[in-house]
Amino acid sequence: MVARDEERISSREKVLVAAAMMLAEDPGALLSVRAVAARAGVSTGSLRFHFPTQRELQEAVLAKIYGHFFPDDPIHDRSLPARDRLVNCLRQLLAPIGVGQQAREAWSQVYQTYITADPSEDARAAYLAIAREEGRRVEHWLAVLVDDGALPRDDHARHARFLLTVLGGLSIERALPAEESILKSETETLYMAVDYVLGTAQTV
Incomplete structure (x- = not known):
């Protein structure tokens, strides 16, 4: 045996x-x-x-x-509620875009590479690989919350796509002029998106 x-x-x-x-x-x-x-x-x-x-x-x-390469991943910080953990994780994906000029430069490069003309096969393959990796990472975070009992087991690919779409919009907002604090409105949006996925109805 x-x-x-x-x-x-x-x-x-x-x-x-x-x-x-x-x-x-x-x-x-x-x-x-x-x-x-x-x-x-x-x-x-x-x-x-x-x-x-x-x-x-x-x-x-x-x-x-992810357990090997990201041992300090915020999703494992069980001292925080699930919604806070997931928001902190999503912020990691937004961080590289920066704010203001840095965000404008990043989006300008994306526009030139993928939008102004048909991307090359190599560029297209690279973009799709990055997108799949981001999707997998978000799905991993959701799977951890399933194991913790904070989320029912489901096809998390849909929820991951939704959260990544929200992040895409927020990353564009970082490059645009704003009347109020970008980080304040961004935080409210992230919590609204996470509450939708988790089925919670709390306020920020």
Whole structure:
């Protein structure tokens, strides 16, 4: 029995390592069951035993990757309510855009690269890989909240797309003139979006 348990743990870890390596080599990898099982050297049945659905596999892989590279991720700060943790995480994705001139320069580059003309295949592939990575990261945060009991298990891809759309709008606002504090209005919007996803109805 002990040997069988060790074998199961070993094959599970092989799957996680193989999937993590596939994502490291190609951020756009879709992690199909057959491809991951082949890379791990296990049967698809063995993979399905540990991860009955593709989403469970993806969530486990992302938890392993982000747990390693982002050990201080705000989503794990359980001293804060779930809504505060998720807002703090979303701020991480907004931070690189900056505010004012920095945001204008960043959006000018995006406009020149992807909007003024058809992007090259390489540019398009790079953009889609970044977008998928951002989606995966938001889905990982939502999966952590599921494990904590703060969110029901669901297809979080829709919620991730919604939150990323909100972030896209906020990042554009950072580059535009504003009559009030950008950070104040941004905070209110982030909490409204997070409350929608979590099903909470609190005020900022």
